[in-house]
Amino acid sequence: xxxxxxxxxxxxxxxxIFTVREQCLKLLLIKRAGxxxxxxxxxxxxxVAMDESxxxxxxxxxxxxxxVSGVYLxxxxxxxxxxxxxxxxxxxVVYYALIPSxxxxxxxxxxxxxxxWFGMDELPALAFDHDEIVKMAEERLVAKLDYSTIAFxxxxxxFTLSELQDVYSIILQEEIDKRNFRKWVLAxxxxxETGQMRRDGPHRPAKLYRVKAPGKVEIIK
Amino acid sequence: xxxxxxxxxxxxxxxxIFTVREQCLKLLLIKRAGxxxxxxxxxxxxxVAMDESxxxxxxxxxxxxxxVSGVYLxxxxxxxxxxxxxxxxxxxVVYYALIPSxxxxxxxxxxxxxxxWFGMDELPALAFDHDEIVKMAEERLVAKLDYSTIAFxxxxxxFTLSELQDVYSIILQEEIDKRNFRKWVLAxxxxxETGQMRRDGPHRPAKLYRVKAPGKVEIIK
DNA sequence: GCAAAAGTGTTCCAGATACACCCATGT
DNA sequence: ACATGGGTGTATCTGGAACACTTTTGC
Numbered sequence: 001x002x003x004x005x006x007x008x009x010x011x012x013x014x015x016x017i018f019t020v021r022e023q024c025l026k027l028l029l030i031k032r033a034g035x036x037x038x039x040x041x042x043x044x045x046x047x048v049a050m051d052e053s054x055x056x057x058x059x060x061x062x063x064x065x066x067x068v069s070g071v072y073l074x075x076x077x078x079x080x081x082x083x084x085x086x087x088x089x090x091x092x093v094v095y096y097a098l099i100p101s102x103x104x105x106x107x108x109x110x111x112x113x114x115x116x117w118f119g120m121d122e123l124p125a126l127a128f129d130h131d132e133i134v135k136m137a138e139e140r141l142v143a144k145l146d147y148s149t150i151a152f153x154x155x156x157x158x159f160t161l162s163e164l165q166d167v168y169s170i171i172l173q174e175e176i177d178k179r180n181f182r183k184w185v186l187a188x189x190x191x192x193e194t195g196q197m198r199r200d201g202p203h204r205p206a207k208l209y210r211v212k213a214p215g216k217v218e219i220i221k
Numbered sequence: 222x223x224x225x226x227x228x229x230x231x232x233x234x235x236x237x238i239f240t241v242r243e244q245c246l247k248l249l250l251i252k253r254a255g256x257x258x259x260x261x262x263x264x265x266x267x268x269v270a271m272d273e274s275x276x277x278x279x280x281x282x283x284x285x286x287x288x289v290s291g292v293y294l295x296x297x298x299x300x301x302x303x304x305x306x307x308x309x310x311x312x313x314v315v316y317y318a319l320i321p322s323x324x325x326x327x328x329x330x331x332x333x334x335x336x337x338w339f340g341m342d343e344l345p346a347l348a349f350d351h352d353e354i355v356k357m358a359e360e361r362l363v364a365k366l367d368y369s370t371i372a373f374x375x376x377x378x379x380f381t382l383s384e385l386q387d388v389y390s391i392i393l394q395e396e397i398d399k400r401n402f403r404k405w406v407l408a409x410x411x412x413x414e415t416g417q418m419r420r421d422g423p424h425r426p427a428k429l430y431r432v433k434a435p436g437k438v439e440i441i442k
Numbered sequence: 443g444c445a446a447a448a449g450t451g452t453t454c455c456a457g458a459t460a461c462a463c464c465c466a467t468g469t
Numbered sequence: 470a471c472a473t474g475g476g477t478g479t480a481t482c483t484g485g486a487a488c489a490c491t492t493t494t495g496c
Contacts, residue, residue, distance in 0.1 A: 182449095
């Protein structure tokens with residue numbers, strides 16, 4: 001039991017977890033087991049522990065839900081309208097995370113909650129103001145594709161230029177010219193050839209590339 | 222006296238208040254009267270009331286310190302390292318505000334604190350992690366000059382193109398070509414001539430302009 | 443040999459940059 | 470008349486957009 005001279009809000013972190021799989025930008029949601037919005041889908045999140053930073057709290061939530069760590073995580077926005085949670089005043093610091101499709105290995109469902117990946121165009125109704133949050137996160141992601149190397153965070157260790165282009169065109173939802181894309185992405189000198197090839201179909205093998213500074217997201221002018 | 226089953230952090234808003242005056246980008250600081258960092262300069266801020274949104278809290282702080290309302294205010298970042306305040310766990314949602322030099326009318330100092338404007342290159346040592354915050358705010362402001370109409374928020378109701386150009390070159394800290402600047406700023410069609418002139422020195426009078434949609438900050442491509 | 447994806451250059455256009463002189467006024 | 474800041478146009482450069490065919494492989 002804790003006591004204060006004046007009222008304190010609760011503080012949570014929520015995490016919008018994106019990945020690209022099956023030609024779709026996907027989002028991780030959990031089905032709420034608890035009281036408000038019980039049974040509704042929501043963003044993973046939880047209370048900030050008193051001895052952890054906000055970043056660490058978000059990273060912990062991410063790890064608990066997906067089992068991945070060491071991925072890209074960025075603070076998005078903080079929401080705190082007085083009535084956004086019916087129980088008590090809750091202020092939530094929202095992060096978003098990008099995880100490469102290969103790292104992805106869902107935990108056995110925590111606390112008997114259902115966990116699932118949803119394509120951005122097949123999202124269910126969400127609890128709280130989470131639909132608003134998801135919209136913001138997607139906008140930020142789309143904007144950052146243009147002026148940063150953020151998209152590399154979706155890629156596995158090695159990848160082909162076609163795979164990289166797919167990620168861009170899936171998220172931007174537009175066709176991209178192959179030659180212009182290659183010129184553009186190679187010009188920023190953030191990726192390099194591995195020397196290896198991937199041969200998979202009945203067609204010419206593709207050069208494999210890797211990110212020069214994995215984990216680092218650069219702003220490109 | 223308020224009681225909770227688990228520990229709650231305190232939540233504050235801090236506001237980085239910018240204006241442009243005397244050929245400088247200036248920042249409003251208050252001298253702390255209270256216990257931690259007593260006597261040090263700090264960003265204005267305070268606890269979020271339980272019935273107000275975060276935006277409203279920031280707007281209230283801004284109004285209390287400067288007496289201005291209805292100005293541009295944007296959320297910047299939320300900081301919450303466990304030990305950033307020695308008293309208790311404090312999570313702060315930081316906003317920044319841009320106020321036109323003419324609206325500016327400092328309140329009689331609240332709570333016997335000193336209040337002052339400081340040029341960005343003559344900042345004193347700041348309390349808490351406020352120097353970090355100020356750095357972030359300036360970076361965001363500089364970045365936004367390029368791709369938004371945010372700079373108009375510094376202008377009074379009517380202004381000349383030279384005055385507008387001054388604001389840009391002061392904040393970006395670089396010379397700007399007069400003809401190119403005019404072409405660029407007129408091309409985005411966000412300002413219009415008032416039909417009035419300003420005549421002030423022994424020189425040709427300048428056309429006065431006004432912002433077409435005051436208060437609105439547009440993203441420019 | 444054919445289907446399937448990988449790879450590769452050039453032309454064109456628009457927006458940004460560089461740059462110098464005349465204009466209207468107050469004293 | 471002169472000092473002061475206001476106002477204007479053109480040539481050039483650069484980065485993005487459009488666009489089609491050849492190559493290498495598996496079957």
